[in-house]
Structures are given as C-alpha cells and as structure tokens.
Amino acid sequence: MARFSANLGFLWHDVPLPDAIRAAAAAGFDAVECHWPYDVPAKDVAAALAETGLSMLGLNTRRGDLDAGENGVAALPNREHDARAFIDEAITYAVAIKAANIHVMAGFATGQAAHDCFIANLNYACTAAAPHDITILIEPLNHYDAPGYFLDSTTQAASIIAEVGAPNLKLMFDCYHIQRLEGNLTTKLSDLLPIIGHIQFAAVPDRGAPDHGEIHYPHIYAHLASIGYTAPLGAEYKPDGATDTSLAWLHNA
Numbered sequence: 402m403a404r405f406s407a408n409l410g411f412l413w414h415d416v417p418l419p420d421a422i423r424a425a426a427a428a429g430f431d432a433v434e435c436h437w438p439y440d441v442p443a444k445d446v447a448a449a450l451a452e453t454g455l456s457m458l459g460l461n462t463r464r465g466d467l468d469a470g471e472n473g474v475a476a477l478p479n480r481e482h483d484a485r486a487f488i489d490e491a492i493t494y495a496v497a498i499k500a501a502n503i504h505v506m507a508g509f510a511t512g513q514a515a516h517d518c519f520i521a522n523l524n525y526a527c528t529a530a531a532p533h534d535i536t537i538l539i540e541p542l543n544h545y546d547a548p549g550y551f552l553d554s555t556t557q558a559a560s561i562i563a564e565v566g567a568p569n570l571k572l573m574f575d576c577y578h579i580q581r582l583e584g585n586l587t588t589k590l591s592d593l594l595p596i597i598g599h600i601q602f603a604a605v606p607d608r609g610a611p612d613h614g615e616i617h618y619p620h621i622y623a624h625l626a627s628i629g630y631t632a633p634l635g636a637e638y639k640p641d642g643a644t645d646t647s648l649a650w651l652h653n654a
C-alpha cells in the first residue's frame with residue numbers, strides 16, 4: 402500500500418507550519434515535507450514533528466530575490482556566495498529538524514557557465530551534507546510554469562547526477578512536472594529508479610488533487626510498489642479550497 406507525505410508548501414499552507422504538521426498527522430499522512438520553512442524557528446517545527454511522530458522528508462534552499470523573480474541561485478554564475486550560504490542554511494535547518502533531503506534550487510539560467518556553476522555548487526552541497534546523512538535533490542521543473550528554469554529534463558538531471566558522482570545526489574521526480582515535460586511516467590520511473598531520491602505528484606494539468614486529470618495515480622502507486630519503491634510519495638498539489646476537503650484521494654488510496 403502506498404504511503405504519502407503532505408507537502409506543506411501547498412497543503413495547509415494557510416496555517417503556521419507546526420499546525421500544518423499537526424493537521425497532516427490528523428488527516429493520516431505518513432510524513433511531511435515543506436518548501437521554505439526559514440521564518441519558523443526550527444525548534445517549533447521539531448517539537449511538532451516529535452509530538453506527531455511524523456518525519457520531515459525535505460525542504461528547499463531559498464529562492465533568492467523574490468521581488469526580482471528568482472527561483473533559486475545555484476546555477477547562477479557569480480552568485481556562488483549566496484548559493485553556498487543558502488545551502489549552509491538549509492543543512493543547519495535540516496539537521497535541527499532531522500530532515501533527510503534538501504532540494505537545491507537551480508534558478509533561471511542557461512548555457513555552459515550555468516552548468517559549471519550548478520555542478521560546483523552541487524559538489525559543495527553534497528560534501529557539506531554527507532556527514533549529516535542528508536541527500537541533495539535536484540528537480541526538473543516544467544517550462545509552462547517555470548519558463549527558463551535551468552533544469553528542465555530528466556536526461557539533463559541524470560547527466561548532472563552522473564557528472565557530480567556523489568552518492569548523496571539524487572533526482573526529485575515530480576510526476577506533475579515530468580508528465581508535462583516528457584510523459585511516459587511508468588517507463589521513466591522504472592528507468593530512473595536507481596537515481597530517484599524522492600517522488601512528488603499532483604493532477605495534470607491543473608496541479609490539483611491527484612484524483613482527476615490525465616494521470617491515473619492508482620496505476621502509478623501500483624507500479625511503484627511493483628518495482629520496490631516504498632517511500633512516502635509527496636502530495637504536492639494545490640487544493641481547490643480547504644485542504645481538509647481535498648483528501649478523498651488519500652482515503653481511497
């Protein structure tokens with residue numbers, strides 16, 4: 402039977418993070434994950450996790466200058482100082498709340514200099530994270546929602562993971578983004594299984610609850626079980642209204 406992690410960047414995003422953790426536990430999720438928890442003291446998040454018994458699976462590095470529309474800086478040449486400060490900050494926070502994964506956000510960039518910069522920053526992140534048993538994740542984002550994002554295919558992600566060659570660098574396979582970019586989810590999940598560190602999902606194309614749209618998720622759950630993937634799947638969707646009224650898919654899974 403599939404297990405699920407509530408992505409609190411989208412689910413219960415309207416309540417403080419510790420309360421969102423409690424809500425996810427009450428709803429029956431097996432774990433939680435978040436985007437950018439940095440405004441909340443780590444001790445408050447750790448206390449809610451201890452109280453509920455849930456694990457925080459992951460968090461993201463900061464995006465950078467939001468007013469300037471940044472969406473990560475790790476592939477931005479000449480921003481190494483910020484990229485590494487964000488990586489250090491994410492590791493410190495992840496250690497405090499015992500989070501297993503950090504998604505290092507690449508940003509809007511293209512070309513060889515961006516590639517070289519991303520590789521160097523990922524090397525830095527993997528080396529710094531390894532003593533804490535933290536895995537670094539990279540996530541291709543679809544170019545409808547995030548046009549110009551540096552990482553936009555599974556082929557590119559697999560090639561970067563091979564080039565860095567660190568055992569703690571893995572792919573965040575977000576079924577929503579990969580369906581919009583490439584499709585062929587069943588085969589891609591099998592082929593990429595050795596480098597997958599975490600899986601997320603949502604309906605396509607509206608990014609709503611995973612109970613409608615062009616992906617039949619019960620097939621994906623069964624396929625993942627058949628290939629031995631048993632980690633919680635990250636429900637990273639945008640509820641149409643209150644999160645609590647969007648959970649029929651969870652109770653029917």
Ligand SMILES: O=C(O)[C@@H](O)C(=O)CO
Binds near residue numbers: 504540578601
């Ligand atoms: O899919 C997403 O957008 C997220 O997983 C994320 O980390 C923020 O861009």
Ligand SMILES: [Mg+2]
Binds near residue numbers: 540575601637
């Ligand atoms: Mg995602």
